[in-house]
Amino acid sequence: MNLSDILNIVLIVVIIIGIWVIYSQLRNYKQEASILKISADQMDAPVYIDGSLKGTCPLELKIAVGVHKIVIIKNIDASSYYYYEDRIVLNEGDERVIHANLTLTHTEVHYWNNVKGLGEVSQYQEYIDKYPTGKFVQEAKDKIEETFYSQCNTINGCKEYIKKFPTGKYYAEVNTKLEELYFADSDTPLGCKNYLVTYPNGKFSDDPKLKKMKKMLETVKFKVIKTFAGHAGGVLCCVVKGDKLFSGSEDKTLRIWDTKIAKYIATYAGHEAPINTIDVINDKIITGSDDKTIRLWELESGKQTMQLEGHQGWVTSLVVHNNVIISGSDDATIKIWNFETGALLKTLTGHEDSVTSLIVADNKVISGSSDCTIKIWDIYKGDVVATLTGHSDNVSALTFSSGLLISGSWDDTIKVWDYNTKKVILDIKTNSKRIYSVKVLGNLIISGSWDTKIRIWDIETGTLLNVLDEHTESVRTIEVVENKFYSGAGDKKILGWGLKME
Secondary structure, eight states: OOHHHHHHHHHHHHHHHHHHHHHHHHEEEETTTTEEEEEEETTEEEEETTTTEESSSSEEEOSSOOOEEEEEEEEETTTTEEEOOOEEEEOOOOEEEEEEEOOEOOHHHHHHHHHHOOOOHHHHHHHHOOTOOOHHHHHHHHHHHHHHHHHHHHHHHHOOOOOOOOTTTTTHHHHHHHHHHHHHTTTHHHHHHHHHHHHHTTTTSSSSHHHHHHHHHHOOEEEEEEEEEOOEEEOEEEEEEETEEEEEETTTTTEEEEETTTEEEEEOOOOOOOOEEEETTTTTEEETTTSSEEEEEETTTOEEEEEOOOOOOEEEEEEEEEEEEEEEESEEEEEEEEEOOOEEEEEEOSSSSOEEEEEETTHHHHEEEEESSSEETTTTOEEEEEEEEOOOOOOOEEEEEETTTEEEEESSSEEEEEETTTEEEEEEEOOSSEEEEEEEEEEEEEEEEESSSOOOOOOOOTOOOOOOOOOOSOOOEEEETEEEEEEEESSSSEEEEEEOOO
């Protein structure tokens, strides 16, 4: 190869390089033909495009076509800054104008400093939720525990701490303090009961007042000893005479049971609607029904001997006293009938709504009504002797014991009245919805209610001593016999309860 050939090759290479440079310049010109103008509400805020600092706001520059990430950030101090971020697409020849509104943003340190300044449990928890792996998480957890610990001067405070921190550093101390607080609160029967239930073998169990309450609680431990099943509808009433139990039901029948072996003896039918009330006198059974009639039956044969008609509504309650039948009805009246002849002797009017419960005490008729009142009547004159007010709903249950009148109502209360003064001496909020039945057993009130529970109360203090929950439907009737009782419910069963010996 001679010199001329070499020069020709060099010339060709130079020409090619020149062409490439011209091409590149043309290409770059095209790519940077897009214009981007950026301003912000924070002057002099640095602008980053695709991670590179391009200047400060306001800013105008040429930029290649394509997708670009724009970040504008302006620091205030070590814990706060203004921030803007966006992603844009630029096409050839675009001229884009962006006015950015920067958001005030805080660092974890700033957030933590604010949380510490407020010092509230909710704020500490918000910090933990926001920064689950943050550098102040453990300190936040410690602050929360210390706050709960500081509130352990009450029973509820101690319970909250124990519930939230089962492995907490103050757990043993708080557990000990909780028992001490329960004991300090045991000056009342309810306080004693709460201590004994919570600490059956607690370190203060030998205290005299706790021993007395423990003995009382032993007398209210009942268990089911017999079950009477056979009715096809809910049991609405029951009465025990001797070794026989008599029950009335929504299935319209009267059943007789042997209480010793819990076996059904006989079924008497005749009513055309549910049987709400029963009494038994000598060899006669008396029943009242939603069919508006009262019927008398021979106990042994089941033969119906009399049918009394006169009420214009359901017969809700009845009692036999001194050779008369006294009946209460949904028609708001009380009627008095001759037991032997069935003749209507007297109609008592005065209630403004259904008569729903009825007893005789002190030779007086006492009635409860849906008009929320209790009325006491002279049985011979038929006059109202007294009207007791205080309930706010149907007075559905009445019983009498040792000068005390006890009433149960759909207003969720049991009231104990001094019969002589006609004043309420004890008002029990039962938390059981409607009360359907109340009876007295010794110094105990036994109540049956809508919520399927039987509750046992101290008659002197109103302290709830026990809750029995064997029924699965509302408890409609209770019958007390000596040291045991029977309960009938909407679950079609009658349960016999006796003391639980341990």
